[in-house]
Amino acid sequence: MDLTYSEADQAFRAEVRDWLAEHLTGDFAALKGLGGAGRDHEAHEERLAWNRHLAAHGWTCLGWPTEHGGRGLSLLHQVIFHEEYARADAPARVNHLGEELLGPTLIAFGTEEQKRRFLPPIVAVEELWCQGYSEPGAGSDLANVQTKARLEGDQWVIDGQKVWTSNAHTSDWIFVVARTEPGSQRHHGLSFLLVPVDQPGVEVRPIEQLTGGSEFNEVFFTGATTAADLVVGEVGRGWGVAMGLLGFERGVSTLGQVVGFAREYDGVVRLARSNGSIDDPVIADRLARAKVELEVMRVNALRGLSAVTGGEDSSAGGGAGSIFKLVWARWHQELGEIAMAVAGADGLTARPNPSGTDAPGSYDLTEWQRLFLFARADSIYGGSDEVQRNILAERVLGLPREPKGAGR
16 A cells, blocks of 8 residues: 555545534534543533534545445545544544444445445434444354344344443444354354344343443343344355454554544653653653554554455455454553553542442543553453454464364
């Protein structure tokens, strides 16, 4: 990938920057910096309104083909948008799973009827989606899914449990990987179903986190139903659809994430200058190393993405998506550790919440305490480090598969 920017690229960057400067004002200006990992509970309704404002001006689904409501932008222009969005400190969007994951998956694998039904509400941010993959007994091992679905007449009946379901409590629909062939094992006999959340057979229970938020949820299916035609791809062949979706998860929006990391890094440097800890040679060395690693990570991510076609699984491009996930997760955890070293003793105490209760979340964390605590999960969510290493070992390097039961 050519990493130089043409005049047209620079003009597009200026267009994005100017639009954000013009529109991220008034009531929307108060949303700057809100939302994101560990903070998705912040100003949800207000951020939803902002997302719909973006949609009304054509700033959603940028990489989708124009015939499906997108703008058909190039990879580089999508990267530019996400970079400028992060630099503007614009609020975290509430439609990531629909726009970046399910929508492209439907475009690649869905029927024409499914595309007509579900894509326009995603573009307009009228329906929000969550992801039903992980389970209590399977974790990131998607092939060990035990949630079951059986076809009864013109509908699927679903029983089982999902966990760590991001923003299920604010979502309208959930895409679910379920076992539809009794007696099947591993990646055989799975189907990819689209299920409405607001129904008697679906119960959502938020999970309280150390950071005080509860964006993750348990989701219980007890006789939940969905229409027979809301299966994406062939019945029993959902593994390929699920893996294609994960290919989109490692997509271009992750470059905006790197810009967000750069903003966090700059904040840690400012803190180190303000309290004098930057004069500590060990801290100065850690900050310098983190800066170099961040720039290398960005360039390698751009290079890796240019070799991957959306919808390919995590082994595509020499495992570029898995490599990037491993690298950014560990880097971000290290940044949290550096932030705590910079904060010193102040990082060890939390301010009481004005409510005066002793309940979980009844304390106020600083930005850096929240970064440190939530980053512990970076190497787990979105595919654990162990899963990413297995993908690289088995499907990229061709090494022998891990023996059954190993590490259990």
